[in-house]
Amino acid sequence: MKTPEEVYNILKEKFGEDVILSYDDSQPVEPVISVDPLKIHEVGKFLRDDENLLFDSLMVLSGVDDFNGKKVKDEEGNLKEEGRTLSVYYNLHSMKLNHKVLVRVSTPIEDPKVESVEHVWRTADWHEREAYDMYGIIFLNHHDLRRILMPDDWGERYPLRKDYEDPEYYNGMKVPY
Amino acid sequence: MALKTEELVLNMGPQHPSTHGVLRLLVELDGELVVNVKPIIGYLHRCFEKHCEALSYNQIVPYTDRLDYLASMSNNLSYVMGVEKLMGIQVPERVEYIRVIMAELQRIASHTVALGTYGLDIGAFTPFLFLFRDREKILDIFEATCGARLLYNYIWVGGLSHDIPDEFVPMVKKFIKEFRPTIEEVNELLSFNKIFIERTANIGVLPPDTAINYGITGPSLRGSGIKWDLRKNDPYSIYDRFDFDIPVGEGKVGTVGDSWDRYWVRMLEMEQSLRIIEQAIDNIPDGDVHEMVPKRIKAPKGNVYVRAENPKGELGFFILSDGKNNPFRVKVRPPSFVNLSVLGELSKGYLVADLIAILGSLDIVLGEIDR
Amino acid sequence: MYDLLTNLLGNQIVAYVIAASLPLIFVLTFVLFAVLAERKVSAHMQDRLGPMRVGWHGIIQTLADMLKLLQKEDIVPEGADRPLFNLAPLLTFLGTYAAFAAIPFAGIYVGSSTAIGIYYITAVSGLVVAGLLLAGWASDNKYSLYGAMRTAAQIVSYEIPTAIAILTMVMVSGTLSLMKISDMQTAHFWNWWILGGPETGIVKFLLIPFMIITFLIYYISSLAEVNRTPFDLPEAESELVSGYHTEYSGMKFAFFFLAEYANMFAVSAIAVTLFLGGFHSPIGYLGHSLGIDWLIPVEQFFWFAFKGTALVFVQMWLRWTLPRVRVDQLMVICWKYLIPYAVVNLIIVGIITLL
Numbered sequence: 001m002k003t004p005e006e007v008y009n010i011l012k013e014k015f016g017e018d019v020i021l022s023y024d025d026s027q028p029v030e031p032v033i034s035v036d037p038l039k040i041h042e043v044g045k046f047l048r049d050d051e052n053l054l055f056d057s058l059m060v061l062s063g064v065d066d067f068n069g070k071k072v073k074d075e076e077g078n079l080k081e082e083g084r085t086l087s088v089y090y091n092l093h094s095m096k097l098n099h100k101v102l103v104r105v106s107t108p109i110e111d112p113k114v115e116s117v118e119h120v121w122r123t124a125d126w127h128e129r130e131a132y133d134m135y136g137i138i139f140l141n142h143h144d145l146r147r148i149l150m151p152d153d154w155g156e157r158y159p160l161r162k163d164y165e166d167p168e169y170y171n172g173m174k175v176p177y
Numbered sequence: 178m179a180l181k182t183e184e185l186v187l188n189m190g191p192q193h194p195s196t197h198g199v200l201r202l203l204v205e206l207d208g209e210l211v212v213n214v215k216p217i218i219g220y221l222h223r224c225f226e227k228h229c230e231a232l233s234y235n236q237i238v239p240y241t242d243r244l245d246y247l248a249s250m251s252n253n254l255s256y257v258m259g260v261e262k263l264m265g266i267q268v269p270e271r272v273e274y275i276r277v278i279m280a281e282l283q284r285i286a287s288h289t290v291a292l293g294t295y296g297l298d299i300g301a302f303t304p305f306l307f308l309f310r311d312r313e314k315i316l317d318i319f320e321a322t323c324g325a326r327l328l329y330n331y332i333w334v335g336g337l338s339h340d341i342p343d344e345f346v347p348m349v350k351k352f353i354k355e356f357r358p359t360i361e362e363v364n365e366l367l368s369f370n371k372i373f374i375e376r377t378a379n380i381g382v383l384p385p386d387t388a389i390n391y392g393i394t395g396p397s398l399r400g401s402g403i404k405w406d407l408r409k410n411d412p413y414s415i416y417d418r419f420d421f422d423i424p425v426g427e428g429k430v431g432t433v434g435d436s437w438d439r440y441w442v443r444m445l446e447m448e449q450s451l452r453i454i455e456q457a458i459d460n461i462p463d464g465d466v467h468e469m470v471p472k473r474i475k476a477p478k479g480n481v482y483v484r485a486e487n488p489k490g491e492l493g494f495f496i497l498s499d500g501k502n503n504p505f506r507v508k509v510r511p512p513s514f515v516n517l518s519v520l521g522e523l524s525k526g527y528l529v530a531d532l533i534a535i536l537g538s539l540d541i542v543l544g545e546i547d548r
Numbered sequence: 549m550y551d552l553l554t555n556l557l558g559n560q561i562v563a564y565v566i567a568a569s570l571p572l573i574f575v576l577t578f579v580l581f582a583v584l585a586e587r588k589v590s591a592h593m594q595d596r597l598g599p600m601r602v603g604w605h606g607i608i609q610t611l612a613d614m615l616k617l618l619q620k621e622d623i624v625p626e627g628a629d630r631p632l633f634n635l636a637p638l639l640t641f642l643g644t645y646a647a648f649a650a651i652p653f654a655g656i657y658v659g660s661s662t663a664i665g666i667y668y669i670t671a672v673s674g675l676v677v678a679g680l681l682l683a684g685w686a687s688d689n690k691y692s693l694y695g696a697m698r699t700a701a702q703i704v705s706y707e708i709p710t711a712i713a714i715l716t717m718v719m720v721s722g723t724l725s726l727m728k729i730s731d732m733q734t735a736h737f738w739n740w741w742i743l744g745g746p747e748t749g750i751v752k753f754l755l756i757p758f759m760i761i762t763f764l765i766y767y768i769s770s771l772a773e774v775n776r777t778p779f780d781l782p783e784a785e786s787e788l789v790s791g792y793h794t795e796y797s798g799m800k801f802a803f804f805f806l807a808e809y810a811n812m813f814a815v816s817a818i819a820v821t822l823f824l825g826g827f828h829s830p831i832g833y834l835g836h837s838l839g840i841d842w843l844i845p846v847e848q849f850f851w852f853a854f855k856g857t858a859l860v861f862v863q864m865w866l867r868w869t870l871p872r873v874r875v876d877q878l879m880v881i882c883w884k885y886l887i888p889y890a891v892v893n894l895i896i897v898g899i900i901t902l903l
């Protein structure tokens with residue numbers, strides 16, 4: 001049984017500040033550990049296999065559009081959004097030690113790439129496909145990254161992004177009715 | 178001379194009698210043998226998570242009804258607990274008791290459908306109607322309480338929409354008395370029927386470690402012999418006050434974790450639910466069910482993941498709040514969604530008829546898979 | 549019957565037509581009531597009421613269904629092989645109907661009083677397989693094809709235990725004519741073949757257990773031959789939607805339906821004739837005691853229909869009680885259990901009859 005803070009300290013010791021980015025306990029319910037998106041599979045494997053942690057079940061994997069971009073003007077005076085990120089939250093739980101932790105990775109929206117944890121927890125397979133479907137987050141090394149809920153030919157549109165707009169037409173059918 | 182053969186690709190669904198909704202299975206067959214199965218979902222996608230971002234917290238409750246439409250009460254409960262946890266609301270005792278009774282009645286109702294349709298998948302029609310007859314009685318109880326039979330919107334943030342009527346307690350007691358014989362009847366007719374056992378024992382064996390790694394929950398996990406029930410292992414509401422067992426698969430007629438075990442766990446769970454209801458029904462304290470219902474719901478900034486043991490498994494809500502009237506993000510972890518993902522692995526090398534038996538034993542509802 | 553009609557009408561062709569269409573009238577009426585009975589039986593077994601709206605307790609529900617089926621559009625799938633698709637339901641019904649020609653309904657009526665009645669029935673009911681296989685193939689639908697393949701495998705396999713059981717009966721009775729077999733079991737029910745038939749003494753008592761086994765083997769295999777639960781795999785709705793008739797609608801579907809119910813009665817009728825005294829009354833005739841000659845055929849027909857319907861009722865009972873077996877289990881039941889038992893049974897019965 002470990003508190004999230006202890007888990008954070010173990011992780012920091014093992015991976016260093018470069019990978020384990022921050023610890024945010026300002027939240028009222030669950031503190032968040034931020035991790036480098038390109039190292040999450042290693043961190044995940046450690047979290048699962050270390051005998052003090054044994055996070056054998058990934059309860060849920062959720063994609064989130066942080067919608068935290070700042071509007072800035074570029075040289076030509078056009079409004080541009082900068083610094084907006086997409087996040088993935090991993091709610092982990094250990095069935096053997098009965099403790100929980102919440103891990104987050106953030107990735108810039110222009111090039112959203114996160115390492116897949118599908119090989120660590122098989123349940124991540126469909127959750128990652130869903131996050132890809134809804135937010136366009138690319139999960140590297142995922143064996144079958146296809147759309148899951150939306151139709152295959154929905155195009156480069158990701159419905160759960162906050163600035164999403166319906167297409168005018170889909171396969172010749174008018175969409176906004 | 179070797180005969181050249183090739184696999185036949187069969188599109189099972191989205192309209193098919195036993196895919197339990199609009200699920201499509203892309204099945205590769207070698208004769209009657211299943212070589213590969215790919216579930217294709219999304220035919221019932223209703224943009225639940227997108228809608229949530231535009232609705233206030235209590236407006237979402239009726240939408241949660243439509244997730245697992247066979248267990249609406251339990252969906253309400255799980256979501257409402259999340260919001261209450263985020264806002265720090267402590268609900269009155271009376272409300273907790275009524276919620277538990279409702280959730281357990283709902284569990285029985287959901288299991289009756291699961292077991293009945295499973296019999297239907299195997300080809301036995303009659304147990305289905307026997308079980309539906311008794312499910313009807315539960316729906317009558319719900320109707321007397323909140324006016325709705327399927328989608329209740331009954332459990333609200335901080336309370337309930339209505340107090341229970343006077344006839345509620347006698348109705349529930351009458352139901353308990355009448356339901357036990359039905360369990361016996363179905364056991365005789367279906368559970369220990371030779372043909373039924375032949376069809377389901379040793380079929381679709383799910384080993385415990387695979388089950389955990391795939392995130393399988395609920396009766397399907399317990400069928401693999403793992404004693405894991407959120408009502409006991411991560412108690413919520415007032416479940417820690419009641420005395421009940423967690424039935425697990427024991428491989429009574431075959432291997433631990435086969436389809437029959439998953440079926441049998443559900444059968445035993447109904448009895449345990451009856452026990453919980455019996456303990457709760459006489460002890461409902463007095464109080465006002467609207468006492469703690471907030472006038473205006475405004476959750477503080479933060480995140481919460483709350484989960485509850487639904488009839489089909491662990492239903493979780495991951496709620497991110499940015500301190501406004503609407504949630505910033507609601508992610509549902511539907512049990513059926515996760516449980517279905519194991520189907521491809523589970524059914525390789527079995528016959529088409531077994532594929533149906535395995536799918537039925539996972540007990541899925543497309544409403545929460547596609548959301 | 550044919551001779552009687554020829555004498556009465558003096559025209560062979562008219563006599564033929566009338567003799568041939570009498571079973572059709574019976575089959576149609578039977579199906580009309582059997583479909584309703586199936587629904588009512590299932591309903592009452594499941595705590596329901598069944599159809600209640602059309603007529604008193606839904607008694608003319610089937611008629612309404614027939615009217616509905618008649619009005620339905622006749623859909624032929626685009627990829628279907630049209631001639632074969634249209635031929636299949638006819639062939640199926642033909643195979644079933646042809647079997648009725650040799651079944652003795654009463655002492656004075658048998659469509660064709662051929663000396664090899666039971667042999668003819670075994671042969672002609674093979675046509676049904678061709679019809680079902682054709683339906684599955686011509687529909688251009690994978691479910692239909694699977695259903696048809698299952699049917700072919702199932703019916704062909706189960707014809708063997710059926711044939712051996714029939715062979716046992718032919719051996720003990722020493723004739724292939726169903727009329728003669730019926731007449732052997734006249735007078736009282738202890739003359740039924742299932743109770744040792746007209747044999748006497750020790751042989752009769754030795755025969756009884758083996759006759760019961762023969763009957764059970766025949767009845768189980770016949771269930772498989774007419775695709776009833778627990779052997780209804782060809783149309784297993786939870787796996788194959790509805791098997792070989794998935795693509796059929798309207799009247800063509802009705803023909804399959806008709807054939808199925810007619811077949812149910814046909815196999816029951818054979819069972820009745822071989823084992824349960826055929827058209828003979830188990831308790832003697834009212835016509836004899838009252839001295840009214842014309843009453844006897846009527847009574848015979850009543851007993852025949854009654855016994856046949858009782859067996860059909862058992863088929864329905866099984867259908868609404870049992871789940872369905874799997875393809876491989878179906879074959880195991882046939883090849884590993886029924887056929888060896890039937891063969892051993894045949895040998896034992898043969899030895900007993902030599903006594």
